[in-house]
Amino acid sequence: MTSIRENIEIFRRTIPQEVTLVAVSKYHTIDEINAAYEVGERDFGESRVQELQEKQPHLPSDIRWHFIGHLQRNKVKFIVPFVSLIHSVDSIRLLRTIDREANKIGKTVRCLLQVHIADEETKYGFVPEELHELLRGDDFQALENVEIVGLMGMATYTDDQEQVRAEFTQLRTLHTLLQKEYFSHQPSFCTLSMGMSQDYTIAIEEGSTMIRIGTALFGERAY
Numbered sequence: 001m002t003s004i005r006e007n008i009e010i011f012r013r014t015i016p017q018e019v020t021l022v023a024v025s026k027y028h029t030i031d032e033i034n035a036a037y038e039v040g041e042r043d044f045g046e047s048r049v050q051e052l053q054e055k056q057p058h059l060p061s062d063i064r065w066h067f068i069g070h071l072q073r074n075k076v077k078f079i080v081p082f083v084s085l086i087h088s089v090d091s092i093r094l095l096r097t098i099d100r101e102a103n104k105i106g107k108t109v110r111c112l113l114q115v116h117i118a119d120e121e122t123k124y125g126f127v128p129e130e131l132h133e134l135l136r137g138d139d140f141q142a143l144e145n146v147e148i149v150g151l152m153g154m155a156t157y158t159d160d161q162e163q164v165r166a167e168f169t170q171l172r173t174l175h176t177l178l179q180k181e182y183f184s185h186q187p188s189f190c191t192l193s194m195g196m197s198q199d200y201t202i203a204i205e206e207g208s209t210m211i212r213i214g215t216a217l218f219g220e221r222a223y
């Protein structure tokens with residue numbers, strides 16, 4: 001088996017320079033994260049607040065932490081002080097909570113809106129109509145300490161590559177549309193977080209700017 005270092009280097013060589021590699025370190029140890037850090041990886045993704053809270057103080061402070069899992073409102077305050085990007089915003093109530101907690105500490109928190117693109121009931125996220133409603137609404141206009149910098153989506157877990165491709169295409173098309181309609185004066189709305197270990201090559205072909213890779217870097221997770 002290849003080492004974490006080698007895997008990181010392989011990804012660096014093979015993905016386009018403009019695509020950000022987020023190393024998804026959930027269920028992996030501090031030593032494993034450090035191994036990736038030592039070869040220059042700085043973007044790490046975690047999906048559980050408690051796990052992230054436990055690890056973060058033991059790791060270098062220049063790591064950019066990405067929160068990628070379902071986020072409960074009562075836990076927002078624990079990650080706001082140090083999180084770099086929240087990928088998984090799936091309701092206006094969550095967005096308001098992030099805004100309030102960020103305001104308390106005088107920070108602006110960068111967020112992605114998670115879109116439901118998969119053909120599965122279990123995946124969180126807005127459906128496109130809800131996004132239009134959100135982005136037109138007064139609640140959204142009132143936010144001061146969050147910056148929406150793009151969209152995140154997870155494709156269906158399937159071997160059907162054409163289905164996966166169609167779902168990523170749908171997300172990219174939506175991103176372009178929202179960019180034109182609501183963010184034409186905000187150039188920072190440019191992130192499209194899509195692609196995991198089993199589908200990142202398709203995601204990149206379909207315009208991903210940020211891939212979230214766990215298994216292909218660190219090996220299988222031991223739950």
Ligand SMILES: *Cc1c(COP(=O)(O)O)cnc(C)c1O
Nearest residue numbers: 024047068196197212213214215
């Ligand atoms: C766990 C996770 C990943 C990484 O999955 P792999 O298949 O291990 O690459 C990516 N995105 C989200 C939202 C995840 O929860």
